[in-house]
Amino acid sequence: MSEMISYWQQEIENYLLTRIEEIPNISTRLKEAMLYASSSGGKRIRPLLVLLISHLEEVELQKVLPVAASLEMIHTYSLIHDDLPGMDNDDYRRGKLTVHKQFDEATAILAGDALLTLAFEELAQCQLSDAKKVRAIQVLGSASGASGMITGQMRDIASEHQEITLEQLKQIHADKTGQLLLAAIRLGLLVLEDATPYEEALLKFGVHFGLAFQIQNDLQDVCWDSEKTGKITGQDAALEKNTYPSILGIDGAKLALEQEINQAKQAILSIPNETTVQRQVQEIFIKILSYVEI
Template sequence: MVSSVSTLKRQIDEYLKQNLAKDVDQQTLESSMAYSLMAGGKRLRPALTLATVEMLGKVCDQDVLRAAAALELLHTYSLIHDDLPAMDNDELRRGKPTNHCKFGAGMATLAGDGLLTLAFQWVTDNQLPATTRSRLACELAKAAGPAGMVAGQARDIEGEHQHLDLDALRYLHRQKTGALLQYAVLAGGIITDQPADVNHALAAFGANFGLAFQIYDDLMDVLGTEEQMGKAVHKDAGEHKNTYPGLLGVDGAKEQLSIALAAAKDNQQQLTALTGKSFAGYDQFLAYFKM
């Protein structure tokens, strides 16, 4: 039986709480890193990794948990840097002042740098097989780096005040948001040493989940409240961001969300056919997208 998302979140929170300070050698830096890391995130990315590992029949021991938790370190770095004055200049994240508002832009930048580099330490400094650690580090670097999330952020900056078509918008968000979520699912296949066809299907589920996540986030910027989101809303249009509601309207964006979720359900069925195992555990993640 696959653990609930809430159970996985508790395990991840506890691991982060107990282990972050062990690898940080400066008190203010540790405080800044912990401030954003422990600010109450949903932990969807490492939870996806752990759930995938469980569905594929492996126990999530401390080594698996360490490798999965590394992804939350990297995700938090991206949020800190995304909020900086030179980027989105946001003042609220998860219902609290953003890191640079609390610690200053310089320390916030260093906190992000520390979380980014520590992520690669954790993904390799464990007792998983050497080939597994190497593959995880390589795939994480590709997902987060200049062919993945960082490239998506660059496209987002250059796309301001431009009108992207649907294909260009999908490509931007496949990198900016989807790459790390795709990695999160694929990591479960790497940890359990799955064959190429299974890993391909896992990555496809992660990509469709990532697309749905971004469309939903865009919709909630229009339809949600600051209290619901824990951050400022109704900002995208004012900042001339390229979004699904901005391009397609709310109804068009909802239609695209439904298409992405249907594709993810197809991926679930394909994974069951390939492995003979149930992937119903993904349903609890797909339930996140209730409007």
């Protein structure tokens, strides 16, 4: 199980770096910044979800990798831009200097822009049918655009120094973090010939996993040190951001995290598991859930 996850993570990284290396007529500095950002580690959860769902029908890896990689490109671009002085103003991510610190702000912005546009190029050129390509582009564009991730980031910034309700915070997190994770589920389902037996349960998993992911992120900022997170902690409080710990307290946030993990697990346990492959996929989903525990 862990071996398969590690194998997929390596395949995703290899594909990303090779794809960037092969871009024609690219500025050397731009390519260096894109490679730097794309090789910064991380669990590759979003593309992993696509590969995992496609494994339900044992779809050929090379057919799925471009679809999976498109999500990681969008995610990486969003991190580059989030770290900028005009956003979260972070100097470190995953134990390395952020892109604007390693290079400069202009290069960081352009590297993010390049990864964003490359993601849609990947989907346009992938091996899905034309109808599925169009649907995939729509799914990713909606999740990462003005009605999804970007609006979540805007509302997150706008809510700094203000008191908001828990429901408002949930909506911010659902847009800022949850939409792209749900897009991973939707793109994985899109790859399948028959997604019907899995769709309802996996989309439910995606909703709860997305919230759990963000609650854990909020808790890490107050419960973990910089060495463990790979970035400077305490930034949320310094920026007076609204977080689960700031609204519910640390114990309340931990309880909320546990509840979301349990609901995500119940969703996974409800998918069909008659075959060896289905049971294997179920086990790996449970393993991925352990990534958001505190």
